[in-house]
Amino acid sequence: QSALTQPASVSGSPGQSITISCTGTSSDVGGYNYVSWYQQHPGKAPKLMIYDVTNRPSGVSNRFSGSKSGNTASLTISGLQAEDEADYYCNSYTSSNTRVFGGGTKLTVL
Amino acid sequence: EVQLLESGGGLVQPGGSLRLSCAASGFTFSSHGMSWVRQAPGKGLEWVSVISNDGGNSYYADSVKGRFTVSRDNSENTVYLQMNSLRAEDTAVYYCAKSLYTSIADLDYWGQGTLVTVSS
Numbered sequence: 001q002s003a004l005t006q007p008a009s010v011s012g013s014p015g016q017s018i019t020i021s022c023t024g025t026s027s028d029v030g031g032y033n034y035v036s037w038y039q040q041h042p043g044k045a046p047k048l049m050i051y052d053v054t055n056r057p058s059g060v061s062n063r064f065s066g067s068k069s070g071n072t073a074s075l076t077i078s079g080l081q082a083e084d085e086a087d088y089y090c091n092s093y094t095s096s097n098t099r100v101f102g103g104g105t106k107l108t109v110l
Numbered sequence: 111e112v113q114l115l116e117s118g119g120g121l122v123q124p125g126g127s128l129r130l131s132c133a134a135s136g137f138t139f140s141s142h143g144m145s146w147v148r149q150a151p152g153k154g155l156e157w158v159s160v161i162s163n164d165g166g167n168s169y170y171a172d173s174v175k176g177r178f179t180v181s182r183d184n185s186e187n188t189v190y191l192q193m194n195s196l197r198a199e200d201t202a203v204y205y206c207a208k209s210l211y212t213s214i215a216d217l218d219y220w221g222q223g224t225l226v227t228v229s230s
Contacts, residue, residue: 036216051216
């Protein structure tokens with residue numbers, strides 16, 4: 001199972017918006033509405049930020065939003081804040097009854 | 111409050127075995143699938159395995175299929191990962207995580223992880 005494709009890094013200034021892409025295939029991202037996004041700060045466990053493509057768990061800021069078009073899912077963070085600096089991973093259900101992560105994207109808040 | 115506490119990590123020689131445990135509390139354990147995810151030092155997340163809420167179904171990444179076995183004890187609120195024929199590339203922090211639903215699904219709570227080091 002090949003990892004989903006994410007940019008290695010993105011950056012933005014406080015207050016700006018950024019988008020992280022996650023590209024898979026019709027056997028994973030494109031075939032199901034089961035894409036999630038996780039935030040991970042150094043030395044910490046991952047935290048669920050978006051599930052089922054667009055849904056935000058309770059307690060997650062509405063500055064975080066998810067979407068999908070074809071085989072590519074996206075995470076958008078608006079009104080960037082210093083505490084958003086972290087690694088972000090997408091994850092998708094696959095046709096093999098497994099799940100697959102993206103390679104991760106390091107977000108730098110300038 | 112949902113809590114997941116992994117244990118059982120440590121140093122093991124190549125070819126050896128190890129069993130990880132994850133004790134859960136704060137939710138109805140028998141209603142949720144449970145997953146294992148690992149992260150090699152300095153690397154990204156890798157999905158490893160999932161077991162359904164009743165233990166009736168389990169699925170594995172190709173990289174561990176045939177070597178790792180996931181199981182659960184709903185009376186003890188604990189999920190296990192039996193790891194056999196360990197290789198250097200299995201060295202990682204292993205996280206257990208709770209599924210949103212009964213089987214393979216997004217993971218809404220994670221433990222703090224346990225480190226497994228495979229080395230001679």
